[in-house]
Each structure stands twice: as structure tokens, then as C-alpha cells.
Amino acid sequence: MAGRELILTNVTKRFGGLVAVDNLSFHVREGQIYGIIGPNGAGKTTVFNCITGIHPCEEGSIKWCGEEIKDLSPHQVVQRGIVRTFQTIRLFGQMSVAENVMSGRHIKSSQKLWHGIIHTPTSKKDERENWGKVFEILDFFDLTEFASSTVGSLPYGIQRRVEMARAMAVNPFLLILDEPAAGLNDNETQALIQTIYRIREQGVTILLIEHDMDLVMEVTEYLTVINFGGKIAEGTPGEIQDNPAVIEAYLGSDDDE
Incomplete structure (x- = not known):
């Protein structure tokens, strides 16, 4: 029986002529705290929407516990133990x-x-x-x-x-957090970090998008960085923070001036 792992392989999502997710692959292992980062508009939330059945992807594979889930509806995804929060609170x-x-x-x-x-x-x-x-x-x-x-x-x-x-x-077996620190002050963010660790201690795998780089570098064990819908880097937080392609995506290059 396959472990509780999430594997995206060559996933592509288009909206008309816009390619929002471009041939994206990554592998979230059971028990990880895994991060997806990238500049605004990079396609991060669209990736989450594809995983959770909100937007079906045109190409590629999304497997959870060895089962193909890319064509499942949102409630069927939840039934399999994948649950998410949203960038904008929906209570x-x-x-x-x-x-x-x-x-x-x-x-x-x-x-x-x-x-x-x-x-x-x-x-x-x-x-x-x-x-x-x-x-x-x-x-x-x-x-x-x-x-x-x-x-x-x-x-x-x-x-x-x-x-x-x-x-x-x-x-849930997999908790997907879309910018959980958005709008929080420093004390609330520190409390959130401890909560994320405590959730993982309950046996829950965590996949998150976050713009607070201090939080990302502290809690995540592995990162995928995307820009314009495609992967530009992956690795541990230490590897990512010094990656030239990542620095250019966030800060631009001299040629952009």
C-alpha cells in the first residue's frame, strides 16, 4: 500500500491562453512540512486549487497515496484526508x-x-x-x-x-495552508509557528504557501519555488535562500533596470 505521499507530475493548468501552472512536478512526503513559494502571481494558489479539485488540470498527474486524484471533486478530495485553508478567510x-x-x-x-x-x-x-x-x-x-x-x-x-x-x-492526513500568516502580527506569527509544529506532531503532513520568509525558513523542511507557473528551484531552505534564480525572481536582475 502506498504511503501518504502527494506527488505532482508535469501538472499544467491553463485559463484560456494564460498558462497558470506550467509542467510542475514536486513530491511531498508523509510527515513533511513542505513549502511552495514564489512572487505574487506565480501560480501558487492555482496549484493548491488543482490539488483540491477546485480547478481540474489539463495535463499531468496528481497522486495521493498512490491514487490519481486530479479528476476528483473537492468533497471527494476531502474524503481522502486532504483539507485546506484559504488565503482569504472563509468562515x-x-x-x-x-x-x-x-x-x-x-x-x-x-x-x-x-x-x-x-x-x-x-x-x-x-x-x-x-x-x-x-x-x-x-x-x-x-x-x-x-x-x-x-x-x-x-x-x-x-x-x-x-x-x-x-x-x-x-x-486530515494532509493540511494545506494558503498564506496562514497573512495579516498576523509578530506575536501571532510566532504562535502560528508553534501551532504548525504541534499539528505535525499529530501525524499531519503540511503543505503551505507563505510570503513571510522568516516563517518559511524556520518551519519548512523542503521548498519548491515557482515563477510564471513553472518550477525554478527546489531544495532545503538553506539551499533556496542562496539560489541565484530565486533571488532574481524576487528582486529582479540588473538587466531588468
Whole structure:
């Protein structure tokens, strides 16, 4: 049986005449904290959208645990243990923190429609177990005190934690984070770094996009750098930070002046 590895091979995604992802390959191994970096508009989020079934790719292969997943719908991808957060927070603003996290449990629920209508013992047991899991997750993310608070009334940094908590409610094997440090202050970013390590300790592989290079260099074990949709470099953080192609992509070259 194949391990829990994500392998992209020669993936290409086009939008009309625009090539957003160009013949991209990389390999995320089980247990890694893996980073995808590149300048704005490089195609990073599109890569995540292809992996999670939002945008089907025209060419190439996306394999998870040895299974081809490039043609699966988003909910089928989630069912296989791949869950993501978004660059722009997408929470239910009028619902409580606990209810938002509970919304991530629906795919784990064993209830049928009629169970909820007549409140069978099965439905009560299932709901009790799911709420128990929710409060475990709230405790993990230090969100218990905000359980009954309306999400829309909370500071941005706490909302970021709620979004990650909702993703973890699915019990993922692979957690995909799209710019998790965006909008966070220095203290919140340091707390995020520790949270990422703690999530990995739960046996979860992490794939992230991030523009905060201090965070990237601290937490990731391996990086792929893309520009104009194609790979320009890959390696450890130490190898990447001194790579001339990466420096040119971010800072430009003398010929650009």
C-alpha cells in the first residue's frame, strides 16, 4: 500500500491562453512540512486549487497515496484526508466559533437525514461524539474561551485560528495552508509557528504557501519555488535562500533596470 505521499507530475493548468501552472512536478512526503513559494502571481494558489479539485488540470498527474486524484471533486478530495485553508478567510461570520468548527465535522458524521428528524439514539450518539471532538480541537487551538462568540465579532488573528481549527476537525492526513500568516502580527506569527509544529506532531503532513520568509525558513523542511507557473528551484531552505534564480525572481536582475 502506498504511503501518504502527494506527488505532482508535469501538472499544467491553463485559463484560456494564460498558462497558470506550467509542467510542475514536486513530491511531498508523509510527515513533511513542505513549502511552495514564489512572487505574487506565480501560480501558487492555482496549484493548491488543482490539488483540491477546485480547478481540474489539463495535463499531468496528481497522486495521493498512490491514487490519481486530479479528476476528483473537492468533497471527494476531502474524503481522502486532504483539507485546506484559504488565503482569504472563509468562515460563517454569524455563527459561533464552536459552530464553525462543528461545520468541519459534517463529513465525519454517520447520520442520515431521518436520524436527525426523529432524534434516534444513533443520531444522539453521533452528535455527542462530534461535539466532544469539537471541544478537543478548540482546546488544542486555545479557542475554548471563544466557543460561544460570534466569529465575525472576533479579531482577525483569532479568526485565522478558527479557520485552521475547522480544517483540523476533518481529521486530515494532509493540511494545506494558503498564506496562514497573512495579516498576523509578530506575536501571532510566532504562535502560528508553534501551532504548525504541534499539528505535525499529530501525524499531519503540511503543505503551505507563505510570503513571510522568516516563517518559511524556520518551519519548512523542503521548498519548491515557482515563477510564471513553472518550477525554478527546489531544495532545503538553506539551499533556496542562496539560489541565484530565486533571488532574481524576487528582486529582479540588473538587466531588468
